[in-house]
Amino acid sequence: MASFKKWNKLNLSYYEDIRKLYEFFVQANSDVLEVGSELAYLLNAVKPKVGLGIDSNAEAVEVARQKFPELEFWIEEPGSFQCDKKFDYILLANTVSYIGNIQKTFLNLQKVCKDSTQIILTFHNPAWEIILNLATLLKQRREIYNLNWLSYEDIHNLLDLAGFEVIVHGKRMLLPRRLPIFFSLFNKILAPLPIINNLCLTEYIIAKPQPDPVKGQKNIQCLTCSVVIPARNEAGNIERCVTEMPQLGKHTEIIFIEGHSCDNTWEEIQRVQAKYGDQWDIKICQQQGKGKGDAVRQGFNMATGDILIILDSDLTVRPEDLVHFFQAVASGHCEFANGCRLIYPINSQAMPWLNRMANRFFAWLLSYLLNTKIKDSLCGTKVLSKENYHRIAANRSYFGEFDPFGDFDLLFGAAKLGLKIKDIPVRYVPRTYGSSNIQHFKEGLILFKMCVYAAQKIKFI
Template sequence: MTSFTKWTKRNRYYYEDIQKLYVFFVQANSDVLEIGSELAYLLNAVKPKVGLGIDSNAEAVKIARQKFPELEFGIEKPESFQCSQAFDYILMANAVSYIGDIQKAFLNLQKVCKPSTKLILTFHNPAWEIILNFATLLKQRRAVSNLNWLSYEDIHNLLDLSGFEVIFHGKRMLFPRRIPIFCSIFNKFLAPLPLINNLCLTEYIVAQPQADPVKAQKNIKNLTCSVIVPARNEAGNIERCVTEMPQLGKHTEIIFIEGHSRDNTWEEIQRVQAKYGDQWDIKSCQQTGKGKGDAVRQGFNMATGDILIILDSDLTVKPEDLVHFFDAVASGRCEFANGCRLIYPINSQAMPWLNRMANRFFAWLLSYLLNTKIKDSLCGTKVLSKENYQRIAANRSYFGDFDPFGDFDLLFGAAKLGLKIKDIPVRYVPRTYGSSNIQHFKEGLVLFKMCLYAAQKVKFI
């Protein structure tokens, strides 16, 4: 038995947890590069379409080639690694602890990145240095000299200097040994909790290349847009959805999805489509299922634009504000734009005090679950690229059909893919026609149940 195999088996529980984390973030059948691949168990676990493992240890690479002949390997250091291919994901499981020149390695990895490439790193919490050194003395951990004991702030700074930006940062695993019941309580239920989480052994970062400002401006001018407008009992707002719509990108498509209205919303959509059809690209259909989430999906499936926008037909969010959403996603400054109504002053008619408090609670809960700051979780205006929506839809089986509203389905799907989520401030105004379709107490309970369900799939895994 080689030394690599010996230590992998002895600490199997720890390595299995690392694999679980990477499998969560990496979409199967992607092009994946692993730096410091050692025996390549992790690279194999994420099920890549193309998998390339790089390690400076010839013995480890030899064993990995025998175990996983379908994967590719190279004996190289990350500082000097050369490859003509760009990858969807770059994995660095504790590799930053061993690299001689981390900044040079990060700069070198930029050459094999796409704009959407996700760099996923794990590293040990520096607070564990004494504990891990003691474990080495007890021969419970492989002895390695001259390790880099880097804090999150250290790595964040090196990534920033090398042209990467951090999307997510988190911690996991309080107890790295398999003891039945005991380790489940500590690692599954206690480790994710606030404050206690700071004591965890494993830290992880998801990062991606910073947006190119020149390419960003080109995308804002050249990309196309589809605005999805779910409409139920909103006949008095339909025409304004068109007349107040700004031109977004190279071409703007408006798609109305009428959802079993009791008023003449469908007839009004047809009238507006005929009236403005020579000025705007307007499409429409009647919803086949039920609920806003179903309507949004139906509209997204009809959409032909590069960027997909949801606009609520009550027009409590002004259509002119959609420019900020489109520009943010088209430029690459974010990958998922989430509307935030809690920046500018809000009329009490538009959002009563109790609703505002409930909104802040769900925003806090979502921020905790997703490891990213969200100030307003319940604004209906959300924007992402069609490509990323298709990736979320392809990955939807992980969560299942748990969200009748569509907002949480998109947010949790975006978080699982490691998309960069940003709040976009909007001016929230009272509706001028009709009444809200929302049943606040009933739907608040549904939202809370969805959060509890999603927590099991995202946070407590």
């Protein structure tokens, strides 16, 4: 075990960066399995509720048991171990580099997966093979024989063959040794930049079990739904929000949150509830705070449905399109459904040219920050499960109360949890009542400031 400690100490900066990566994605107090746990520093660092480490090295397992008695460790081969428990996270920190049969291991891991289990694995960028072999020759790196030098495409294919789908793929760390000045410059500033990022040493993947189509269809029929409708100065649209609403799942709940309107929006909400209360489950409330983000959170806290939907009361997104959002999340095809207005033709009255260009810019910026392709960042229609919303809310302290609109708060929270984010096309139409509450230039500056803030919390860390 002296050799393990020697190499960990010599390459401490590299192992600390791996630890930071896993700490970012793994939610504390979860059930975690680490495959190839060695001395279990990583497993301990993610603060599991239940932690199991497996490793074929009996000496390493014994040291880990003594060092972390609150965790459990087994002497097992990853391709053949058996366990009755299912885990929230499965960690493979560079383990795929020396597993003898990767496909067999991935197939075996399916047995300990829930529908929501995330496999988080890291591996070396194959472009570094010559450099790392030279480091081994110079006694600057632990010698491991018969390494697998796998590309992202190789691992993606092996995961797919074993019934997993890749949710997130990224790269980090340009300089694995801590050199004064250069270490922060290379790893915190240069490494996250486009193009340069392709040269990084560490690649990481988050994967999940592919959704079961039979179970997905059952969920579409059996799950319930809450549609939260923030409304400010939208009196002329309130009744249509109800009359055009489709039935979603087993039960649909409509929640109006009125936000300090200057017109008779609140009175209209009360009238609509009384008129349609025998046909629909309608809940109403006046907003206590300010801003759409606050209204959405208030509505989500009132919601009882399994699936939570945000519908803007201006009805520029048609309620009938909510069916596609509900089905995508309920079936498991995505975990965070993001409305996309840029697929179908858009009337210039609904979205002027300048607004469209700003939207494309923020969509590019968000896609870069989240490592997930998003075509439309500013559509108000967003959908996720109540369970995942509570997970985002529990993690909100990481970003803080930085978003008055609510959209970025949910997107960044979903990205940190490694949720599967998908664009859902909507038909975007001009409003037929009232005028927009958006102050485009002022709010554009706020959005840009939020992106800069989030970049420090997600990319440049």
